[in-house]
Amino acid sequence: MLNLSNNFCLLYLVLLLLLGFGCSPNKSTTPTSPQKETIIENLKRPWSMAFISEDEVIVAEKDGDLLRVNLSTKERHIIKGFPSDLADSIMMVKDKFEFGIFPKDADGYKTKYNAGIFEILIDPNFKKNNWIYVSYVSQNEEEKSTTKVIRAKLIEDNLSDIQTLFVATPYSHGLFHYGGGMTFGNDGNLYFTIGERLFNEVLEPEIPVAQDLKDKRGKIYRLHPDGSIPDDNPDFGEGAVDGMFAVGIRAAQGITKHPETGQIWFSEHGTVQGDEINLLEKGANYGWPVITSGKFRDKNYQPPNMEERTFTDPVWYWLHTVAPTGLTFYSGDEFPLWKNNLIVPGLSRGSLWRLTLDGATLKSAEELFLDDRVRTRKAAVSPQGKLYILTDETNGRIIRIRS
Amino acid sequence: MLNLSNNFCLLYLVLLLLLGFGCSPNKSTTPTSPQKETIIENLKRPWSMAFISEDEVIVAEKDGDLLRVNLSTKERHIIKGFPSDLADSIMMVKDKFEFGIFPKDADGYKTKYNAGIFEILIDPNFKKNNWIYVSYVSQNEEEKSTTKVIRAKLIEDNLSDIQTLFVATPYSHGLFHYGGGMTFGNDGNLYFTIGERLFNEVLEPEIPVAQDLKDKRGKIYRLHPDGSIPDDNPDFGEGAVDGMFAVGIRAAQGITKHPETGQIWFSEHGTVQGDEINLLEKGANYGWPVITSGKFRDKNYQPPNMEERTFTDPVWYWLHTVAPTGLTFYSGDEFPLWKNNLIVPGLSRGSLWRLTLDGATLKSAEELFLDDRVRTRKAAVSPQGKLYILTDETNGRIIRIRS
Numbered sequence: 001m002l003n004l005s006n007n008f009c010l011l012y013l014v015l016l017l018l019l020g021f022g023c024s025p026n027k028s029t030t031p032t033s034p035q036k037e038t039i040i041e042n043l044k045r046p047w048s049m050a051f052i053s054e055d056e057v058i059v060a061e062k063d064g065d066l067l068r069v070n071l072s073t074k075e076r077h078i079i080k081g082f083p084s085d086l087a088d089s090i091m092m093v094k095d096k097f098e099f100g101i102f103p104k105d106a107d108g109y110k111t112k113y114n115a116g117i118f119e120i121l122i123d124p125n126f127k128k129n130n131w132i133y134v135s136y137v138s139q140n141e142e143e144k145s146t147t148k149v150i151r152a153k154l155i156e157d158n159l160s161d162i163q164t165l166f167v168a169t170p171y172s173h174g175l176f177h178y179g180g181g182m183t184f185g186n187d188g189n190l191y192f193t194i195g196e197r198l199f200n201e202v203l204e205p206e207i208p209v210a211q212d213l214k215d216k217r218g219k220i221y222r223l224h225p226d227g228s229i230p231d232d233n234p235d236f237g238e239g240a241v242d243g244m245f246a247v248g249i250r251a252a253q254g255i256t257k258h259p260e261t262g263q264i265w266f267s268e269h270g271t272v273q274g275d276e277i278n279l280l281e282k283g284a285n286y287g288w289p290v291i292t293s294g295k296f297r298d299k300n301y302q303p304p305n306m307e308e309r310t311f312t313d314p315v316w317y318w319l320h321t322v323a324p325t326g327l328t329f330y331s332g333d334e335f336p337l338w339k340n341n342l343i344v345p346g347l348s349r350g351s352l353w354r355l356t357l358d359g360a361t362l363k364s365a366e367e368l369f370l371d372d373r374v375r376t377r378k379a380a381v382s383p384q385g386k387l388y389i390l391t392d393e394t395n396g397r398i399i400r401i402r403s
Numbered sequence: 404m405l406n407l408s409n410n411f412c413l414l415y416l417v418l419l420l421l422l423g424f425g426c427s428p429n430k431s432t433t434p435t436s437p438q439k440e441t442i443i444e445n446l447k448r449p450w451s452m453a454f455i456s457e458d459e460v461i462v463a464e465k466d467g468d469l470l471r472v473n474l475s476t477k478e479r480h481i482i483k484g485f486p487s488d489l490a491d492s493i494m495m496v497k498d499k500f501e502f503g504i505f506p507k508d509a510d511g512y513k514t515k516y517n518a519g520i521f522e523i524l525i526d527p528n529f530k531k532n533n534w535i536y537v538s539y540v541s542q543n544e545e546e547k548s549t550t551k552v553i554r555a556k557l558i559e560d561n562l563s564d565i566q567t568l569f570v571a572t573p574y575s576h577g578l579f580h581y582g583g584g585m586t587f588g589n590d591g592n593l594y595f596t597i598g599e600r601l602f603n604e605v606l607e608p609e610i611p612v613a614q615d616l617k618d619k620r621g622k623i624y625r626l627h628p629d630g631s632i633p634d635d636n637p638d639f640g641e642g643a644v645d646g647m648f649a650v651g652i653r654a655a656q657g658i659t660k661h662p663e664t665g666q667i668w669f670s671e672h673g674t675v676q677g678d679e680i681n682l683l684e685k686g687a688n689y690g691w692p693v694i695t696s697g698k699f700r701d702k703n704y705q706p707p708n709m710e711e712r713t714f715t716d717p718v719w720y721w722l723h724t725v726a727p728t729g730l731t732f733y734s735g736d737e738f739p740l741w742k743n744n745l746i747v748p749g750l751s752r753g754s755l756w757r758l759t760l761d762g763a764t765l766k767s768a769e770e771l772f773l774d775d776r777v778r779t780r781k782a783a784v785s786p787q788g789k790l791y792i793l794t795d796e797t798n799g800r801i802i803r804i805r806s
Contacts, residue, residue, distance in 0.1 A: 031739065033767065316773070319722070320722035337740060339434055356436055358774075363771075364769055364770060364773060365770050365773060366770075367767060367768050368766075368767045370719070370765045370767060371761075371766060
């Protein structure tokens with residue numbers, strides 16, 4: 001690392017200023033805003049992507065397939081051999097279930113809800129072992145569904161040696177909030193989120209799902225890449241589900257690792273407001289639904305008194321709905337002042353956020369592209385540091401954010 | 404202006420990266436966040452300041468005096484000769500007035516509300532003519548008050564030749580929303596905001612104050628510096644108040660000029676949400692209370708139908724309460740990427756915002772100092788481009804924002 005003097009910093013600022021003039025396209029001193037460039041189109045609601053190389057990515061489509069896509073040549077191949085229990089969409093009879101939001105239909109009718117493939121990760125040693133990790137919605141013969149985490153060998157365009165690492169039983173008719181976010185920690189372990197699968201808190205049992213240590217749902221897990229449980233996982237007491245790393249989770253989708261500190265951060269969807277950014281801590285309880293930074297959908301809902309439990313506050317919560325999802329740390333060089341900032345897409349209103357951190361403290365929050373919103377599921381950074389976003393559209397896109 | 408090639412831009416990015424390393428205090432690649440440095444303390448709720456030179460400023464205290472302050476030596480002098488009708492605080496019997504928010508007290512009791520000195524501007528030719536311009540709360544013998552705009556000669560620490568440029572009659576007991584923001588345009592004219600002086604829309608007359616072209620309140624004015632009316636002011640029809648430049652204003656405090664385009668921008672307080680950033684256009688009607696991006700305090704309030712009028716939308720409105728106030732454009736070199744960004748303090752929760760514009764389009768909105776909030780009344784930039792904020796505290800401060 002360079003070790004420059006304060007005088008050099010002054011020079012740096014002068015250079016910034018002078019060169020800023022030269023790079024501005026409109027002959028004004030106003031710096032250029034970041035730009036969007038569509039790289040790939042016609043994806044079926046892409047949920048995530050993972051880089052095999054600077055140009056070659058695996059894309060998980062929520063409403064479609066696992067694809068191998070070349071960002072330069074635009075070539076794409078469907079990856080064959082995906083497990084047949086994949087529910088790429090859930091057909092449900094509306095009036096059979098208490099969702100708490102949908103008006104009941106007297107006769108009941110089938111309607112399509114989103115499910116499908118969520119996160120795709122490649123093994124840190126992918127070049128040697130060919131393992132990839134996938135979370136998706138598994139559906140059983142009763143048309144009930146839940147979140148499943150698998151790994152498989154990807155050789156060319158084919159999956160083989162499929163191993164199930166986790167199934168968030170029970171299978172249920174409950175909609176939404178499958179979770180499915182995944183990341184590798186610096187410890188080589190696989191971290192993933194499982195949602196509580198309820199849309200409205202009136203459906204909570206006496207011990208709320210996310211607070212029930214014997215219930216798999218509403219938790220964050222840590223497993224070895226082969227699905228075994230690390231010896232030093234936190235102890236949640238007798239009868240607690242194996243593999244749990246943190247509890248009290250409502251609907252966390254995005255989870256990512258800080259490129260320098262190795263800290264793991266995750267986003268969580270609130271109900272009415274209450275959208276949060278959290279720092280993952282071993283054994284922590286994030287409080288849902290006993291404490292929340294938002295409001296309950298059902299104004300009459302009273303969470304149980306659980307004052308004997310210790311709850312961990314979010315690092316940040318918004319005062320309006322954002323629906324934050326697949327976040328990532330920016331590690332590129334194209335936007336030097338964004339280094340190690342947390343990039344967070346929001347499904348609601350198609351927002352994109354840049355959060356500046358100092359350790360576990362949020363210093364600033366910038367909403368980008370106010371005049372060019374698109375419902376975004378994921379932000380991802382290439383090995384060389386290029387920033388991409390994936391749009392949650394029927395004609396889904398991979399967009400590069402460039403200077 | 405330099406005319407550099409695209410290759411130079413690449414070099415620029417590389418330089419940014421390399422030098423970014425050197426300037427980071429923690430030997431990490433994470434760029435440094437902006438810092439706060441308190442320059443002056445013990446001010447009585449400072450509302451604004453104007454630069455006589457890089458170091459010497461006139462500070463207007465809402466709860467106090469007009470001061471001449473040296474930011475380097477910290478020396479300060481009270482400016483003598485301020486008009487005696489200044490209401491530095493309003494003593495009111497609560498139950499006499501319909502505020503719409505305060506619980507009525509059976510006996511009525513006196514309580515203190517904020518008033519005082521608001522904006523201070525110095526004449527562009529101050530060095531030759533010694534004129535300064537001040538907006539403040541004038542109180543009459545009946546203890547009624549309103550906004551007054553004056554100019555006076557400032558020689559050393561004394562005011563003389565005081566001229567009244569505008570009085571927003573009628574004097575009333577109505578609280579809040581005096582307005583009082585002022586700026587000079589590139590046309591050499593003085594622009595200022597007058598609030599509608601109502602706190603709750605249930606108090607609106609049949610023709611709402613801000614829509615009544617014969618009522619001085621709830622408007623933005625443009626006058627020559629001597630108080631005379633420019634010939635090319637917009638025509639609001641017969642009987643309209645002289646000097647009006649735009650109408651339909653609820654509670655605009657901050658108003659400022661873009662340093663390059665000369666466009667004038669202003670902030671406006673909403674009721675429940677509805678806090679806005681607006682671009683000032685000649686003759687425009689900003690809609691209050693017929694249209695608003697927020698909600699009414701009184702859920703039963705129905706504004707009159709005025710569909711024959713054309714309303715101008717805000718450029719930006721927040722989805723939560725900000726209470727934006729004395730905004731300014733950043734024109735310094737210390738934060739090169741902030742060039743020409745709009746810096747907006749918010750009274751609510753002590754927020755500070757950086758808005759990036761492209762013409763009349765908002766590109767991004769960053770909330771700064773999330774972990775170090777202070778109720779801020781004003782942002783100001785020195786002649787050499789240093790950024791300052793004034794805190795709305797009983798121990799008010801001038802804080803420099805530095806890299």
